[in-house]
Amino acid sequence: MDAAQPVSDYPPTPRTTPTRKRDRARYDAATVHAVLDADFICHLGFVVDGAPVVLPTIYARVDDRLYLHGSTGSRPMRTAAGDGLPVCLTVTLPQGIVLARSALHHSVNYRSVVAHGTARQVTDPEEVSLAFAALIDHMLPGRAADCRPPTPKEQAMTTVLRLDLREVSAKIRSGGVNDDPEDMGLAHWAGLLPLARVRQAPVPDPAMAPGTALPDYLRAAAP
Amino acid sequence: MDAAQPVSDYPPTPRTTPTRKRDRARYDAATVHAVLDADFICHLGFVVDGAPVVLPTIYARVDDRLYLHGSTGSRPMRTAAGDGLPVCLTVTLPQGIVLARSALHHSVNYRSVVAHGTARQVTDPEEVSLAFAALIDHMLPGRAADCRPPTPKEQAMTTVLRLDLREVSAKIRSGGVNDDPEDMGLAHWAGLLPLARVRQAPVPDPAMAPGTALPDYLRAAAP
Numbered sequence: 476m477d478a479a480q481p482v483s484d485y486p487p488t489p490r491t492t493p494t495r496k497r498d499r500a501r502y503d504a505a506t507v508h509a510v511l512d513a514d515f516i517c518h519l520g521f522v523v524d525g526a527p528v529v530l531p532t533i534y535a536r537v538d539d540r541l542y543l544h545g546s547t548g549s550r551p552m553r554t555a556a557g558d559g560l561p562v563c564l565t566v567t568l569p570q571g572i573v574l575a576r577s578a579l580h581h582s583v584n585y586r587s588v589v590a591h592g593t594a595r596q597v598t599d600p601e602e603v604s605l606a607f608a609a610l611i612d613h614m615l616p617g618r619a620a621d622c623r624p625p626t627p628k629e630q631a632m633t634t635v636l637r638l639d640l641r642e643v644s645a646k647i648r649s650g651g652v653n654d655d656p657e658d659m660g661l662a663h664w665a666g667l668l669p670l671a672r673v674r675q676a677p678v679p680d681p682a683m684a685p686g687t688a689l690p691d692y693l694r695a696a697a698p
Numbered sequence: 699m700d701a702a703q704p705v706s707d708y709p710p711t712p713r714t715t716p717t718r719k720r721d722r723a724r725y726d727a728a729t730v731h732a733v734l735d736a737d738f739i740c741h742l743g744f745v746v747d748g749a750p751v752v753l754p755t756i757y758a759r760v761d762d763r764l765y766l767h768g769s770t771g772s773r774p775m776r777t778a779a780g781d782g783l784p785v786c787l788t789v790t791l792p793q794g795i796v797l798a799r800s801a802l803h804h805s806v807n808y809r810s811v812v813a814h815g816t817a818r819q820v821t822d823p824e825e826v827s828l829a830f831a832a833l834i835d836h837m838l839p840g841r842a843a844d845c846r847p848p849t850p851k852e853q854a855m856t857t858v859l860r861l862d863l864r865e866v867s868a869k870i871r872s873g874g875v876n877d878d879p880e881d882m883g884l885a886h887w888a889g890l891l892p893l894a895r896v897r898q899a900p901v902p903d904p905a906m907a908p909g910t911a912l913p914d915y916l917r918a919a920a921p
């Protein structure tokens with residue numbers, strides 16, 4: 476509808492085209508990647524015996540790939556190791572509560588990404604090692620190089636999955652209050668209550684050798 | 699396994715019994731409700747054409763019931779209005795990153811709730827009104843009484859769903875680092891990086907009448 480053609484690095488599909496509020500959808504890699512890089516916990520949906528299951532789990536993005544991991548023995552991991560596991564992976568960053576004069580126009584500002592696809596087990600040892608490091612660095616950039624890497628035995632306890640970013644979209648609700656004109660004179664407080672996730676001061680393990688320096692990658696207060 | 703029998707207000711089922719780390723599971727209403735009351739955004743999973751879909755949406759808890767809402771015309775809402783919509787509703791509160799000396803023992807402290815069941819449309823007008831108010835008060839307690847309530851026409855644009863809490867469990871990972879004994883001497887910083895969601899200063903709508911007082915329910919800084 477706009478004069479400028481929106482960027483669409485990830486071509487929209489029926490599943491990534493909202494039936495309502497299409498103006499909130501984004502398909503450009505920059506937006507999708509920015510949302511994915513701003514968090515490290517996703518909600519992973521899959522189907523078990525015809526019913527939905529949604530579990531929180533950590534993820535990492537490397538280029539156009541997402542990595543997940545889980546215990547080798549768990550049911551979704553075993554399914555993924557076979558024919559692959561159809562998943563819907565969703566990341567949501569709440570950014571504020573929109574307080575309108577009318578109940579109906581209350582809303583939430585957020586950025587989210589929904590990715591559809593089939594998660595498959597990574598078997599190449601180099602890619603497994605890369606994924607392990609990415610999962611740790613996605614939580615805390617710089618950390619993977621500052622801990623003991625997994626041994627082959629430890630790697631064998633864990634299944635690493637890859638989900639290629641193909642059928643994916645971001646959704647963004649931003650800005651202020653959208654009340655109906657006839658409600659604008661109502662005397663209720665209206666506006667935005669911003670929300671943010673913050674990192675608090677690191678708490679050292681009591682068993683750590685006294686005097687161990689706080690690493691640079693932990694000094695940054697902001698997430 | 700403990701001497702004291704754990705409280706189990708929501709009897710465990712195969713779907714709410716983890717295959718691993720069972721000690722993290724809780725089935726008492728106090729814990730489940732506390733997690734549900736600490737957030738207002740859930741990830742709702744359902745199945746469309748055999749494939750999983752996970753979308754973020756707001757929810758409210760009233761006793762042993764969860765309420766959700768959505769546009770009357772949307773596909774999941776139409777399904778729910780018919781035979782009901784089998785869902786998995788998940789709420790996750792990240793509480794910190796656990797930085798172990800070994801990559802494998804990195805973890806996340808969190809509290810989560812996973813509820814399975816069939817979401818059904820609420821048709822009783824009184825319960826619909828109660829659900830609307832609960833959805834707003836769950837975001838910000840006290841707000842529902844301080845905005846214009848929905849008109850019958852506005853209510854008709856929205857489908858309200860109810861999910862009874864029956865097959866539900868909480869999971870909690872808390873505490874510190876669990877490194878293997880042979881790694882305890884490694885010189886890597888170890889400990890916890892706490893995470894928290896905070897509310898920032900409210901931002902008034904520029905169109906609001908100057909001098910409109912900030913309501914008491916917005917004065918509390920803590921979420």
